[in-house]
Amino acid sequence: MxxxxxxxxxxxxxxxxxxxxxxxxxxxxxxxxxxxxxxxxxxxxxINDKTWSFWEIGAGKWDAIVEQTWHTAQFVSPGISLNIPLLEYNYKTIRSxxxxxxxxxxxxxxxxxxxxxxxxxxxxxxxxxxxxxxxxxxxxxxxxxxxxxxxxxxxKADHTLIHQHFKGWVIETDTPQFNPEAFTMMDYRFQYKDSTSFIYLLPFSETKALVEYTFFTPFTVASEVYEAFLKRYLLEEYKLENFRIVETEVGNIPMTxxxxxxxxxxxxxxxxxxxxxxxxxxxxxxxxxxxxxxxxxxxxxAGHAPSDRLFKWKYKFYDKIFLKVLHDENENGVWIFERFYSKNTIQTMFRFLDEETSFSEDLAIMKSLFSMAFIKAFFKVLFKF
Incomplete structure (x- = not known):
């Protein structure tokens, strides 16, 4: 026009x-x-400034540029170790x-x-x-x-903000080290103090992987903190002292x-x-x-405002409660994710995170996370919503 x-x-x-x-x-x-x-x-x-990962059922519209697909997820903490088949879902990653x-x-x-x-x-x-x-x-x-x-x-005083901040390395090794059939969603054995902090690992081959140290916290840390934990993880988990860093990824995503x-x-x-x-x-x-x-x-x-009904209010409410718990009791993050991954099916978890669940499925998620921390957060949010 x-x-x-x-x-x-x-x-x-x-x-x-x-x-x-x-x-x-x-x-x-x-x-x-x-x-x-x-x-x-x-x-x-x-330039490649980030990596996007997501799950979906079957083939997708972005498959031509997907770098890798996985069918199994792993969750590890000091208390549990889970190997989670994704069933009909695929977990995919795309380089930006x-x-x-x-x-x-x-x-x-x-x-x-x-x-x-x-x-x-x-x-x-x-x-x-x-x-x-x-x-x-x-x-x-x-x-x-x-x-x-x-x-x-x-x-900032008027809203809850959790920083999802991270530093990751794409590394290459001379010998096979990684299992390219499964990715690690969260490994909490390498926590920073009592915070919600973990290793995230995407293995692209037996000799190449993205290994990332990630925080879900109200605070941020210096670059050397991420690097120390990345080195510790690679040494303790894979006995790796020598590897090549071919890319570095740094980010801070607002969870708010x-x-x-x-x-x-x-x-x-x-x-x-x-x-x-x-x-x-x-x-x-x-x-x-x-x-x-x-x-x-x-x-x-349809002649409506472009932003008309782009989100569902119930999920905004759920997110507010979760963020309030993480903000006020960040040390409970590992417990929250242990319960989330161990007490729910992968279909329910992904549908919930995709904001596609029924109310009965929502109740099942809430039951798995039932605790005093969530009760307190619920009432704090309820009176402000």
């Missing part, structure tokens, strides 16, 4: 997971064939660089889509809204904005009950992390993003 090189029907701010998934789905739908779309990001997205390359390649074939390398400094809303970049000013009828609202950083949905406006729809699409209780985002993009597009085509 719009023809000017600086004017678009839609502008998407941020070429991350949400922005590119949204652009891909818009480009595939004939309904939006005549719409012009500008994608603005200061980065060329030409492969996703960026595939998305950009597909979008480059559409003449109505333009990539813009610029930093967004401000927005001005109106009948035609303005995106003020460092280099240029752009206009759009509607803006999809993946940036986290500045209020998130200014009002911040009310991102309040920051949608008539002309600006928040997406991705900036819209709360990262699940508060787990930090998983890949499949939640896919689902939310599909709902968002269906809303537009």
């Amino acid at each position: 719009v023809q000017d090189n600086l004017s678009f029907d839609y502008i998407i701010i941020g070429n991350g997971l949400a922005g590119l998934q949204l652009a891909l789905e818009l480009s595939k739908d004939p309904f939006f064939k005549s719409y012009t779309i500008g994608l603005i990001d200061p980065s060329l997205k030409d 660089l492969e996703f960026y390359k595939a998305a950009k390649s597909q979008l480059a074939t559409h003449s109505n889509i333009k990539f813009i390398v610029d930093s967004v400094e401000d927005l001005q809303e109106g009948i035609t809204s303005q995106v003020i970049g460092k280099k240029q000013t752009y206009t759009a009828t509607h803006i999809f904005d993946s940036r986290v609202p500045k209020e998130f950083f200014d009002a 009950d911040f009310p991102f949905w309040k920051y949608h406006t008539k002309n600006v729809t928040k997406i991705g992390t900036g819209a709360g699409w990262v699940k508060g209780s787990t930090g998983y985002s890949f499949k939640h993003t896919e689902k939310n993009v599909a709902k968002l597009i269906a809303n537009i085509k």
